[in-house]
Structures are given as C-alpha cells and as structure tokens.
Amino acid sequence: xxxxxxxxxxxxxxxxxxFVMGVGFLAEAIYEPAxxxxxxxxxxxxxxxxxxxxxxxxxxxxxxDIGTLLASADPKAGxxxxxxxxxxxxxxxxxxxxxxxxxxxxxGEKIADVPGFAFSEAxxxxxxxxxxxxxxxxxxISPKAFAPGTKMTYAGDKDDxxxxxxxxxxxxxxxxxxxxxxxxxxxxxQAPTADQTTSATSSVPQGQAVxxxxxxxxxxxxxxxxxxxxxxxxxxxxxxxxxxxxxASSEAAPASSAAAPASSEAAPASSEAAPAASSETxxxxxxx
Numbered sequence: 001x002x003x004x005x006x007x008x009x010x011x012x013x014x015x016x017x018x019f020v021m022g023v024g025f026l027a028e029a030i031y032e033p034a035x036x037x038x039x040x041x042x043x044x045x046x047x048x049x050x051x052x053x054x055x056x057x058x059x060x061x062x063x064x065d066i067g068t069l070l071a072s073a074d075p076k077a078g079x080x081x082x083x084x085x086x087x088x089x090x091x092x093x094x095x096x097x098x099x100x101x102x103x104x105x106x107x108g109e110k111i112a113d114v115p116g117f118a119f120s121e122a123x124x125x126x127x128x129x130x131x132x133x134x135x136x137x138x139x140x141i142s143p144k145a146f147a148p149g150t151k152m153t154y155a156g157d158k159d160d161x162x163x164x165x166x167x168x169x170x171x172x173x174x175x176x177x178x179x180x181x182x183x184x185x186x187x188x189x190q191a192p193t194a195d196q197t198t199s200a201t202s203s204v205p206q207g208q209a210v211x212x213x214x215x216x217x218x219x220x221x222x223x224x225x226x227x228x229x230x231x232x233x234x235x236x237x238x239x240x241x242x243x244x245x246x247x248a249s250s251e252a253a254p255a256s257s258a259a260a261p262a263s264s265e266a267a268p269a270s271s272e273a274a275p276a277a278s279s280e281t282x283x284x285x286x287x288x
Contacts (some may be wrong), residue, residue: 066137067181070165078169081162085154091173100152106131106179107171122149133181136167 082091088099096101101114111126112119126147129135139146140163142156155164171177 006282022247037270064169065184066133066164068183069160070133070168070180071183072169073161075168075172078165078167081166082169085254093173094125103170107136107167107174108132111135120147120149120151133167133171133178136170137163140166143239219279 085100085103090096090098090102091104092102093104097114097117101117101119109131110133111129112123113127131139135146137174140157143150143152144215145156157166168180171180
C-alpha cells in the first residue's frame with residue numbers, strides 16, 4: 001500500500017469524525033433547553049384537614065369479634081386451609097409431635113402444655129392461660145406479636161375468614177368441643193323492624209270535622225262558639241241546659257282523639273235532659 005492510499009484512509013476517518021462532531025454541535029444549538037426564559041409556578045400544596053381539626057393519623061382497624069367470625073365459619077374449609085400446617089403439626093388423636101406440637105384438643109388446653117414438646121420461654125410465659133378462641137385468633141394473626149421470641153416461624157394469617165375456618169376446624173378435634181362464643185352485639189343496638197312497629201291511622205278523611213259528645217247539643221239551644229248556659233224560650237222548656245262549647249281542636253279529630261273518652265261523660269247528661277224538655281213543652285202547649 002503506497003502513501004497515497006494511506007492518506008485517503010486517514011482522511012476518511014478524520015472526515016467522519018469531523019462530520020459527527022459537527023452534527024452534535026448543530027443538534028445542541030437547535031435543541032438546547034432554554035434556562036430562565038420565564039417565571040415558574042409552584043405546585044399547589046396538599047389541602048389541610050378542614051374537618052374536625054383532628055390531625056392525628058387513624059390507627060389500625062379494630063379486630064373483628066371472634067364470635068362474629070366463628071358464627072359463619074366453615075370447619076371443612078378450615079381443614080383444607082390447615083393442610084399447610086401439616087408439615088409441622090399433627091392433628092390426629094395421640095399423634096406425634098413434629099417441629100410443632102400435636103394440635104388435637106388444642107382448644108381449651110393450657111398454653112405450652114403438650115407432653116413431650118419443648119416450648120420456647122416466650123410461650124411458657126403464658127402457661128397460666130388457656131387456648132381459648134380469642135387467644136387462638138390472636139396467635140394466628142401474628143405468633144411473634146402474641147409471644148415475642150417464639151420459635152415458631154409462621155408469619156401469621158391476616159385473612160379473618162381463613163382464620164375463623166381454621167379455628168372452627170381445630171374446635172372439632174375433640175370429643176367434647178368447646179362451644180363458640182356468642183357474637184358481639186352491634187354498636188348502637190338494632191333499629192326496630194317493620195314487624196315491631198305499628199302506625200296509627202284514622203278512618204276519618206283528613207280535614208273533616210268529627211262531632212264528639214262534647215260538641216253535641218241535642219236541643220240546638222247552645223249559642224255558636226260559646227260555652228255559656230242559655231235559657232230556652234218561654235213555652236218551650238224552663239229547664240236550664242249547660243252544654244260544653246266546642247273545643248278549639250274539635251275540627252282536628254285525629255289529633256284530639258284522646259279527649260273523646262273524657263267528654264263522653266257529658267253525653268248522658270244532655271240526653272237525659274232531652275226527654276224532660278220534650279214533656280214540659282207538651283204540657284205547656286196543652287195548657288195554652
């Protein structure tokens with residue numbers, strides 16, 4: 001290869017490099033971002049809590065009552081879910097201890113009291129307690145939270161339904177299963193049902209006045225709107241009749257229905273006066 005060919009190769013390489021550099025400079029000149037070209041805008045801050053003024057964060061939700069969970073638990077589903085525990089526990093009566101103790105009859109049993117199994121000091125601290133349904137629920141949620149320092153490596157089950165099914169299955173592993181606790185009553189009580197409430201209605205159309213004994217005037221001698229005693233005209237009757245004036249609430253019969261029994265006692269007195277007035281009127285006309 002002569003020097004002329006070598007110069008062409010070197011020149012081509014240098015020319016390519018120059019071309020690439022030139023394109024890079026041109027691109028930077030065209031697409032260089034503008035700095036300080038205008039005012040910027042800050043993002044709006046998160047709105048403050050304008051509710052009750054309580055700025056404390058809400059704590060963890062309260063655990064569901066174990067009685068409520070067990071009321072709808074399925075032991076068959078719990079047996080299937082407990083199969084994941086069979087590698088460390090035996091569920092048969094008189095079965096051996098494995099990595100964990102035998103769990104037959106565990107409900108109602110003293111904690112850390114399975115013969116032949118070496119429990120951790122963390123569980124021995126609860127030896128005076130009993131595996132009731134609530135403690136089993138707490139244990140299955142998080143063994144390390146129930147007994148810090150326990151040797152059990154199980155992380156826990158956060159699913160309420162799954163835990164309830166497993167506990168219901170454990171309750172069947174006994175000749176005399178421990179009864180489930182009653183579900184807790186809902187907060188605030190229960191509202192009365194439609195069968196426990198009745199509504200009072202009136203047979204009188206709304207707006208229609210009802211004539212009660214207190215507003216009845218057999219002889220039509222009472223002055224309208226008054227409760228005074230009026231004398232009958234001469235020749236009709238000399239007996240004075242006292243008639244109760246219509247009460248202000250007589251036109252609202254459904255609302256004043258309670259007053260009817262009290263005013264009904266006035267009716268016999270008025271009715272007894274009617275025959276007397278009729279007989280005296282007849283005698284007066286005969287005398288004339």
